[in-house]
Amino acid sequence: MNVATFEAKRIRVSVDLAVGHLADLVIEGGDRELRPLHRAPWADWPPEQLPAHLPEGVRRLSGDFLCAPFSRSDIEEAPLHGWPANSAWDVVESAAIDGGWRVLFRLKRKVMGATVDKVLTLRDHHPFLYQEHVFLGGSGAISVAHHTMTQMGAGGRLAFSLKRLAVTPEQAPEPDPARGRSLLAYPARASKLEQFPTADGTFTDLTEYRANGRHEDFVTLVEADHHGLGWTAVARQAEDDL
Incomplete structure (x- = not known):
């Protein structure tokens, strides 16, 4: 796996250059290390152990990555979440800055004719990773989003920017009860996030x-x-972080 690691004082980030995913983020806080991002357990499996039809971004699913578009690509031919999440990035610049480190990555493929740059900035003693994505050239409109993943050992609280409503799709992720279950009702929608319908009618x-x-x-x-x-903000209970 082609992973590049960059660091400043008390923070470091690793990037899987094959797909542009953040493979790891480590923040030193007091006498402990915080790892807020989740990496799929199969991401390090040998390729032959995974179904051949899986997009590269699913095979190497990690931490956080850029989606352009988000979800299925119905604008141009591309895998799920687009080329930024499924193809290689180059390190164009990597250098120390005043009080930290800055890295510029460039997607090898184009998105709707545009060059896509990713800029990561690490600041000494800052418990944050500063990210910026820039589209240069190209034409058209496309949805763009981060795909951040975390895990919570004992649950936690979530906060969001103002939402219009919450919606579940027509079918649950696993419709076969012998293979899995869902908490929420499918399909369902609600304008109050605190009162969303569940599968048992509550x-x-x-x-x-x-x-x-x-x-x-x-x-x-x-x-x-x-x-x-x-x-979105997540306060994790067992991990005692935000």
Whole structure:
């Protein structure tokens, strides 16, 4: 695996250059190390152990990555979440800056004719990774999003920018009850995140993630018209971080 690691004082990040995913993020806080990002358990398996039809971004699924477009690519021919999530990136620049380190990556493929740059900045003693993505040239419109993944050993609290509603798709992720279960109702929608319909006919609070049952769910939060950026914050209970 072609992974490049960059660091500043008390923070370091590793990037899987084959797909542009953040393979690891380590923040030193006091006498402990925080690892807020989740890496799929199969990401380091030999290729022959995975189905041949899987996109490269699913095979190497890690931490956080750029989607352009988000989800299925129906604008130009590309794998799930587009070429930024499934193809190689080059390190164009990597150098120390005043009080930290800055790295510029460039996607080897084009997205709708545009060159895509990823800029990561690490600041000494800052518990944050600063990310920027730039589209140079090209034409057309496309959805763009980060695909950040985390895990919570004992649940936690979630906060979001203002949402219009929450929606689940027509079918649960695993419709066969012998293979898995879902907590939420499918299909369903609600304008109040604290009162979303569940499979048993009751309601649950989407701002509270409970680790009290094995279930898989997929819910889309639709942004309200506030002309700002959409954001999510996660406070993890067992890990005691934000």
